[in-house]
Amino acid sequence: MKKIAIGAMATCLVGGLLTACGGNDTTDNAASGASGSAPASGSEVETIRVLSSDDFAGFRESAIAEFNAKYPNIKVELEHVAYDQLHDKELASFNASGNAAYDVVDVDEIWTSEYANAGFILPVTDRYTDEMKKGILPASLQIASLDNEIYGVPMFNDVVFFYYNQEMLQKAGYDHPPATWDEFTEMSKALQEKKVTAGAASAWGFSANEGLVAYFAEFLGSHGGSFFNEAGEPTFNDEKGVQALQYMKDSLDNGTIDKASINYNDRQVLDAFKNGKTAFVAGWSFYWGELNAADSKVKDKIRVGLVPAVDGAPHTAATGSMYLAITPQSKHEEAAWKFIEFLGSKEMQKKQSLEAGALPIWKDLYSDADLQANYGALTDMAKQLESVISRPSLDGYNEFSKALQIDIQAALTGKESAKAALDDAAAQAKELIANG
């Protein structure tokens, strides 16, 4: 008797494993990232699984509580991972079903082409109301669009902003942020010489991650360069691109910026700035919330300036907005849409700006009195949004990006000249585009 029981147990175990891979519904899942507002009894409760980046996860968790108050029959399970792991986890999940699949995923603008063309995310154009189509910033809609279809609801409007520590600059005798890269170099030296900063005045995220490409985009644009021309040919290896990369390398070599930058990503550089060790940092909009949080040593001392530029070039910042999209694996499309529509609503967007420092997607929120009163950087940030550069949205974007990261690092570490490195990346980009 005992034997049979054990055998049966083993079979169940294996059977369980197999069905878990085979794809059944997930309504029985107990763990929840949401705070538990009890679902109304008697009616069907739908569970949607959401995969999000860490960056605004705190706000999203509190938003889920509000969502539940409005829609008690929809349970939201929020899972969040570090941005650098997000794409790979999503790519694996699109292949899976059951508990490994998600109803809603967080999509970076640079993945739109890849995801939409492979059918990983569903178009939601028909679900958009006229109010949304008219009220949301065209630039925000643009990031979630491909070939006349919209693939999700943008969650914030983001670029790599140039933050500076006003108090430190004043100590070094400056009453304004650097307007040009030459001035940036000069101020960085002065800050160090006057011992306002113990080491280099800024650290950048130049490790082999996506953030490196965003930073390169920033230098590229502010040196007057661009990634591709109208005909879709690479232009980032022209004279301006080479100048931009050369400036990055020289700054590393002459101590203008921290030489450990080559090991940091675009999240790690925030820590040094938040603890008052560095005077400048270039980073995403969520930095603002972190920098003004209760545990920040630089609370209320931070301002947002325009990204420095060489003479005559625009003060461009690299865009990096994200949106939530619904996957075709979802069996609860309606519920999933309600959730992302709710997070994208004017009300929640305003709250997100106030609490987490994200820039809203709705045009008229930029003139909202509450936001302007509570959000010191809003005007400065809106000014920066007028001048931006985007990373190219290619089908094989990740391969392009990895190749570019390797080549940029080859130049930064002195293995290759800036020109040779960018030529190499451009050749690979051409090949990638040619092979579809």
Place this chain on the structure above:
Amino acid sequence: MIRKLKPAAFLLPSFIVILGVILFPLAYALFISFINLTKNVHKLDNPKLWDYVGFENFGKVLGDDAFWQALGRTFYFTFTSVGLEFIIGMAFALILNEKFKGRGFVRGFMLIPWAFPTIVNAVLWKWLYDADHGTITMLLDWIGLTDGPVNLLGSSFSAMNAIIVADVWKNTAFVSLILLAAMQSLPKEAYEAGMIDGASAVRRFFSITLPLLSPAILVALVMRTMEAFKVFDIIYIMTGGGPAGGTQVLSFLTYQSSMMFGKFSYGSALAFVMSFFIVIFAFIYIKIFYKRAD
């Protein structure tokens, strides 16, 4: 009849487990490497869409410069780290095999690095090497080996060697442990006879200890070589394959192809090519050491 079937019935559950978690995934991966599966995953649902490409993916792997470069780096990593681990591990084992005060404590202490999860080890060494605050960076500067703090993870060559040091620090204990265990069971008579014949300590080591240890050395080397050849996590954490791709080893390339770029078939083919090398290693080791043991 029932008597004959009974053992089979007992084996069935474990066979199902093995089938489910080893054989099926393996066969599945092999299958994927022979079709052309890219991001359009829905292909798998429909057998009509499986376009069978034969060995094309394997051909692509072998024709790819990135593969040969990664193979070179993997060989460098494997032989340097396993070599160092073996030499240092043998020295440790010899010392710990002698009687001295506090031996038990030292033996236990030696195992601590090995007890660390690789991830913890990687994060720890990443901080030790940090260009601004790293202990090792400061130490090298202080004793004058470097001119000012140097970023050890900042260039391809030094980053690879820095990772090897971290790996050796962790895995030497494993080699020592296996060798030490084997040394303790060596026959005392052989050493006594050697001493009577006037063999020196060095001679006794090479003529008695080493040959008798062959089976243990085989185990240690095979296991460490296989593991080192598959190295991934420590590199993923410490450098992410950078700087400038200088620490991209085969596992990293495989991960990148399948999980980042969505080229699942190419990634599978790459993984099988890698397994092929590992099998070759195991085969060579067994050939060398079993011959000596005979």
